[in-house]
Amino acid sequence: xxxxxxxxxxxxxxxxxxxxxxxxxxxxxxxxxxxxxxxxxxxxxxxxxxxxxxxxxxxxxxxxxxxxxxxxxxxxxxxxxxxxxxxxxxxxxxxxxxxxxxxxxxxxxxxxxxxxxxxxxxxxxxxxxxxxxxxxxxxxxxxxxxxxxxxxxxxxxxxxxxxxxxxxxxxxxxxxxxxxxxxxxxxxxxxxxxxxxxxxxxxxxxxxxxxxxxxxxxxxxxxxxxxxxxxxxxxxxxxxxxxxxxxxxxxxxxxxxxxxxxxxxxxxxxxxxxxxxxxxxxxxxxxxxxxxxxxxxxxxxxxxxxxx
Amino acid sequence: xxxxxxxxxxxxxxxxxxxxxxxxxxxxxxxxxxxxxxxxxxxxxxxxxxxxxxxxxxxxxxxxxxxxxxxxxxxxxxxxxxxxxxxxxxxxxxxxxxxxxxxxxxxxxxxxxxxxxxxxxxxxxxxxxxxxxxxxxxxxxxxxxxxxxxxxxxxxxxxxxxxxxxxxxxxxxxxxx
Numbered sequence: 001x002x003x004x005x006x007x008x009x010x011x012x013x014x015x016x017x018x019x020x021x022x023x024x025x026x027x028x029x030x031x032x033x034x035x036x037x038x039x040x041x042x043x044x045x046x047x048x049x050x051x052x053x054x055x056x057x058x059x060x061x062x063x064x065x066x067x068x069x070x071x072x073x074x075x076x077x078x079x080x081x082x083x084x085x086x087x088x089x090x091x092x093x094x095x096x097x098x099x100x101x102x103x104x105x106x107x108x109x110x111x112x113x114x115x116x117x118x119x120x121x122x123x124x125x126x127x128x129x130x131x132x133x134x135x136x137x138x139x140x141x142x143x144x145x146x147x148x149x150x151x152x153x154x155x156x157x158x159x160x161x162x163x164x165x166x167x168x169x170x171x172x173x174x175x176x177x178x179x180x181x182x183x184x185x186x187x188x189x190x191x192x193x194x195x196x197x198x199x200x201x202x203x204x205x206x207x208x209x210x211x212x213x214x215x216x217x218x219x220x221x222x223x224x225x226x227x228x229x230x231x232x233x234x235x236x237x238x239x240x241x242x243x244x245x246x247x248x249x250x251x252x253x254x255x256x257x258x259x260x261x262x263x264x265x266x267x268x269x270x271x272x273x274x275x276x277x278x279x280x281x282x283x284x285x286x287x288x289x290x291x292x293x294x295x296x297x298x299x300x301x302x303x304x305x306x307x308x
Numbered sequence: 309x310x311x312x313x314x315x316x317x318x319x320x321x322x323x324x325x326x327x328x329x330x331x332x333x334x335x336x337x338x339x340x341x342x343x344x345x346x347x348x349x350x351x352x353x354x355x356x357x358x359x360x361x362x363x364x365x366x367x368x369x370x371x372x373x374x375x376x377x378x379x380x381x382x383x384x385x386x387x388x389x390x391x392x393x394x395x396x397x398x399x400x401x402x403x404x405x406x407x408x409x410x411x412x413x414x415x416x417x418x419x420x421x422x423x424x425x426x427x428x429x430x431x432x433x434x435x436x437x438x439x440x441x442x443x444x445x446x447x448x449x450x451x452x453x454x455x456x457x458x459x460x461x462x463x464x465x466x467x468x469x470x471x472x473x474x475x476x477x478x479x480x481x482x483x484x485x
Contacts, residue, residue: 016360020363021393024367024389028383031381031382032380032381032383048321052325057329061333128332131328131377132372133327134443134451136373174376181379181429182379
């Protein structure tokens with residue numbers, strides 16, 4: 001017996017490295033399959049690192065602002081002129097948009113299709129960090145459960161949709177971008193109203209378009225907007241433009257790619273679509289400004305509004 | 309846990325924080341140049357640590373990446389340990405004590421790491437793109453640049469903790485004990 005134990009110990013000592021390295025290689029697989037368990041350790045580590053990240057961004061941002069706002073003012077006059085011109089142009093556009101809105105309301109009244117959609121409750125959040133790995137598809141934002149943010153809520157930008165909240169701590173939240181391989185968004189063509197699904201590929205500049213019917217007549221440059229539905233993004237927000245349309249010889253669906261409307265590498269602030277009233281007053285953002293002009297709900301369709 | 313392991317864990321935390329915040333602070337046109345600094349730590353461990361200790365610390369470094377990746381937990385931890393095993397197995401072929409050698413090793417390792425990550429994503433999520441991204445090159449270049457200060461920091465840390473007369477190299481920590 002003693003000899004057997006000694007032999008076993010000797011064997012374990014000899015293969016100790018192989019056993020432990022094998023353990024460290026298989027341990028992630030256990031973690032992967034236990035992913036639905038409570039992620040208290042993850043939250044604790046994020047609660048520890050996120051304030052440091054926030055402090056770094058605020059400190060460096062402050063120094064950059066002082067430099068940019070008070071010291072580096074060489075081209076200010078030229079920029080001022082350009083901005084004035086831009087403001088005049090936008091005022092003209094705003095006036096036109098106001099007329100279109102009035103006309104739209106009048107037509108809706110005529111059709112007795114009052115818009116029953118609840119206004120979106122939006123909360124602005126600063127981007128304080130990105131996923132640690134260059135191959136990750138996440139943002140960390142400076143809002144959490146203290147601000148009424150919940151997991152699963154939609155995150156958008158003025159250009160279009162960004163992603164969904166995956167993990168929330170008291171003051172911070174992680175956002176999974178729509179380009180992540182496990183992300184999927186129900187979509188609607190703004191022109192043809194055909195339905196499809198936009199799936200992430202892991203590439204920041206491209207998504208796949210799935211389940212788009214060949215009969216939809218999608219063409220390059222078609223704008224896709226969110227289709228809405230329970231648990232998804234509110235209806236009518238920009239997703240991106242269709243490119244590389246391939247009509248296969250057989251099958252029901254066509255193949256295509258989607259260029260996201262948002263440049264994810266240039267996001268400094270995002271908007272969270274709150275699913276329940278928060279104690280904090282949301283920023284006065286007009287949801288209509290986030291929608292493309294031709295993406296108003298079709299007759300009979302209702303905006304799904306924020307989802308839990 | 310030894311003092312050295314504790315310090316490596318602290319370095320991993322520091323590196324993870326820097327890796328997450330630097331892209332936000334850079335001008336928008338430079339934000340695609342994202343350095344994988346935790347990979348540089350794993351490479352250093354593979355070249356200087358014994359098997360068990362290095363694999364454990366690599367697992368922790370990968371886990372930190374997992375924390376902010378919003379992918380199912382474990383993917384980056386697996387990739388980090390796999391990278392450690394591959395580089396450790398072939399460690400005798402490398403002489404990367406720092407400087408340009410470390411940068412070159414990190415550049416190549418970053419490309420291989422990106423390929424493994426993409427293959428793993430393809431395996432787990434069938435819609436993942438398998439194309440070679442041009443962004444990989446930018447990221448690998450940034451990782452190469454970032455590896456130089458990381459190697460220098462860790463080397464200095466090791467030199468301050470090693471007994472007099474001991475030199476760094478594969479298994480050096482084990483010999484020191």
